[in-house]
Amino acid sequence: MEEKGVCLGKSNDKDRSMYIAPGLDSPGNMLEYFLGFFHPQAFTSCLASIALSPKRGSYVLDMCASPGGKTSHMAQLMDNTGLIVANDLYPSRHSSLGHTLERLGVLNTVITGYQAQEFPLKQHFGFILADVPCSGEGGFRKTSETSKYKETRARFSLPELQKKIIIRGFDLLKENGVMLYSTCTYNPEENESVVSFLLENREAKLLPINVGFDYEPGITEWGNRKYDKRLEKTARFYPHRCDSVGFFMARIGKRG
Amino acid sequence: MTQWDSSWPELASEDERHHLFGYLKERFGIPEDIFKEYLLFRRKKSWQLIKNVNQVVYASILKVSKVGVRAFQKVGAYVRPTTRMIQVFGHRATKARLEIDEEQLSMLLKGEQLSVDLAVDRGYVILTLKDNGILGLGFFVNGRVRSQISRKELRQAMLIY
Numbered sequence: 001m002e003e004k005g006v007c008l009g010k011s012n013d014k015d016r017s018m019y020i021a022p023g024l025d026s027p028g029n030m031l032e033y034f035l036g037f038f039h040p041q042a043f044t045s046c047l048a049s050i051a052l053s054p055k056r057g058s059y060v061l062d063m064c065a066s067p068g069g070k071t072s073h074m075a076q077l078m079d080n081t082g083l084i085v086a087n088d089l090y091p092s093r094h095s096s097l098g099h100t101l102e103r104l105g106v107l108n109t110v111i112t113g114y115q116a117q118e119f120p121l122k123q124h125f126g127f128i129l130a131d132v133p134c135s136g137e138g139g140f141r142k143t144s145e146t147s148k149y150k151e152t153r154a155r156f157s158l159p160e161l162q163k164k165i166i167i168r169g170f171d172l173l174k175e176n177g178v179m180l181y182s183t184c185t186y187n188p189e190e191n192e193s194v195v196s197f198l199l200e201n202r203e204a205k206l207l208p209i210n211v212g213f214d215y216e217p218g219i220t221e222w223g224n225r226k227y228d229k230r231l232e233k234t235a236r237f238y239p240h241r242c243d244s245v246g247f248f249m250a251r252i253g254k255r256g
Numbered sequence: 257m258t259q260w261d262s263s264w265p266e267l268a269s270e271d272e273r274h275h276l277f278g279y280l281k282e283r284f285g286i287p288e289d290i291f292k293e294y295l296l297f298r299r300k301k302s303w304q305l306i307k308n309v310n311q312v313v314y315a316s317i318l319k320v321s322k323v324g325v326r327a328f329q330k331v332g333a334y335v336r337p338t339t340r341m342i343q344v345f346g347h348r349a350t351k352a353r354l355e356i357d358e359e360q361l362s363m364l365l366k367g368e369q370l371s372v373d374l375a376v377d378r379g380y381v382i383l384t385l386k387d388n389g390i391l392g393l394g395f396f397v398n399g400r401v402r403s404q405i406s407r408k409e410l411r412q413a414m415l416i417y
Contacts, residue, residue, distance in 0.1 A: 031414040035389040036343060059311040083311035091321065098322050105344045107294070108307045110315050111322040123314045 001032055011043065014212035017076050018046045036104045041069040044138070044184070044237045044247035047211045049073035051235075051249050052180040054127040060084040061125040063116040063169055064132055066093035068100030074129065075106040084109045087119060117164035124174040132162045134183035134190050138246025141239045162194045170202050176256040178207065182249045186236070188222040191248040195234060196227045198252065206233040207251040213242065218250070258312075263319040265299035272296070276303065276328055276335065284382060285350030297323055301330040305341065336380065339392035339405055346382045346390040353382045354394060354401060358415055361385060364394070364403035365412050372401050380404070 001021075002008055009020040020043060027033055027040040049070050054060045056078050065071045065086035075084060086109050088097055094111050101109050114120065116130070135155045162183075169179050181198075183190050195218070198204050209215070218234030220227045237247040260267075268276075273296050280286040295308045306312070306324025327341040346353075352374075360370055364383075374381065374396055381401060383391040392405040 029411070029413050029416075031385075031388070031410075034410050034414055035385075035391070036340075037389065057309070059314060080307065081309070083307070083309050083315060085315055085318065094321050102325050102340045105325070105340065107305065107325055107344070108309070109324065110306070110318070110320045112318050113321050114319070120318065122317055 001030070001038075004030075011046075012212035014210075015050055017073065018043075018050070034103070039069055039072055039100065039104055041073070042184075042247075043244035044242060045069060045245065046073060047213065047237070047247070048129065048131060048180060048182045048249060049077060050211050051182075051209050051251055052127055052129055052178060054078050054082070054084075057082045058126040060127045060129070061119070061169075061172060062086045062129045062131075063119065063165060064088060064130070065111070066090070066097040068097040070129060070131055071097070071109065072100055072104045072106050074127075075101075075104075075108055078108065080106065080108050082108055085112055085125075086110070087112045087114055087116060089113060089115050117161065117168050119168055119172060121168075121171060123172075124177070125172055126174050126177045128169045128173055128177070128179040129182070130165055130169040130179060131182045132165050132190075134158060134162070134185040135187055136184055137186045138184035138237075138239070138248075140246075159189045159193060162190055163197045166194055166198045167201060170198060170204055170252065170254065173252075173254045175254055177254050179252045179254075180249060181252060182247065184245050184247050186246055186248070188219060188225075191236075191250075192218050192220075192222065192227050192231050192234065193225070195231060195250045195252075199228055199230065203255055205253045205255060206230050207253045208233060209235045209249055209251050211235075216241070218248070258316050260316045261319055263321070264316065265297035265304060265323060268296040268298050268303060272298065279335070280337065280345070283379060284346070284352050286345055286348045290345070290348060295324075296327065302326050303328040303335075336404070337393065339409070342382055342392050343390045346384070349382050352376045352380070352396075353384060354396075355384045355386055356391075357386045361391070362412065362415055364401075364405075365407060365410065365415070367402075367407075369400040369402045370394075371399055372396070373399070374401075 066088040071086045215235040217232040234250040277288045281288045297304045304323045305327035381396045383394045394401040
């Protein structure tokens with residue numbers, strides 16, 4: 001790719017699965033894309049898989065997997081070992097999800113179509129990624145000027161859905177398992193409030209996040225609400241600091 | 257004994273596995289035993305390949321819409337390995353490989369055929385791109401090769417970048 005004039009930079013010294021390619025337009029039009037040599041993602045989206053870091057041979061659930069960037073990144077971190085259940089409710093998204101996984105040669109994945117908040121409680125996973133549907137405020141800077149943020153009713157109902165998903169995700173976690181809750185929004189109602197809800201309702205603990213990149217701690221106050229001090233362990237990524245999409249992460253553990 | 261949810265495709269028989277993987281061995285020299293660590297499922301006109309790991313037993317009770325990578329598909333009376341299957345395992349091939357350059361690839365993408373001197377019987381050949389990766393399959397007949405790669409997936413525009 002460098003021979004073609006693409007400027008590739010290492011994102012940090014800790015991880016070798018991710019490169020920064022500033023100024024790369026239309027990566028989907030590259031031959032190397034067809035060959036499955038890379039998958040383009042926002043920098044902060046890549047950090048989600050790294051923050052979770054599923055181990056080789058583990059059993060992983062990606063609760064809201066489409067279009068499969070994070071799923072395939074986790075498969076790479078696992079060296080294509082173990083098994084990933086890539087779940088997405090909408091059958092129409094399974095096609096793009098399946099295409100991403102096939103193009104990148106992912107051989108350790110099955111696709112399911114459950115509602116994330118009702119994923120069957122018949123088994124437990126060592127690692128869970130809950131990259132939930134969100135209002136997407138983190139993408140404001142990259143959206144075109146003509147696009148407008150819409151305050152729809154669906155947006156207001158997101159926190160309720162996110163709370164159901166985080167609780168179900170936690171209940172599906174093995175003892176000593178790790179879950180990553182993430183959104184690409186700034187709205188505390190979809191971030192700290194949701195994690196706070198989990199802490200109030202389950203014996204969850206917040207784990208440190210080490211992605212080799214600086215971030216701001218989660219907030220502990222918003223409007224009239226005060227959150228648990230432990231929420232400082234969550235991470236907020238802002239575009240002016242990381243030159244990418246705004247993002248929120250909470251790394252959650254289940255006591256053994 | 258694993259109890260598969262009815263949504264799972266049917267597990268391929270030993271004979272079916274031997275038939276399909278044996279073809280890869282016979283045509284391309286891809287060792288059959290590398291597929292021992294994989295499960296092969298059949299769904300209508302295609303076969304899916306996935307790593308055979310302990311966790312598949314847990315997942316077997318789930319309702320699935322897709323399993324692993326589509327490895328083979330039936331085309332008329334024949335069975336053909338998919339582009340992605342060849343891209344993953346083609347590096348183990350020892351024969352029926354054809355290295356082409358970007359100019360030749362451009363011709364194939366235009367729907368043209370390449371005249372080549374290959375010491376193989378009529379049938380599929382693995383197309384590799386000089387100094388790059390495995391593209392997929394071509395079909396060799398009467399000294400000419402035509403592409404079997406989807407032009408929706410591999411577009412002419414990709415050669416311009």
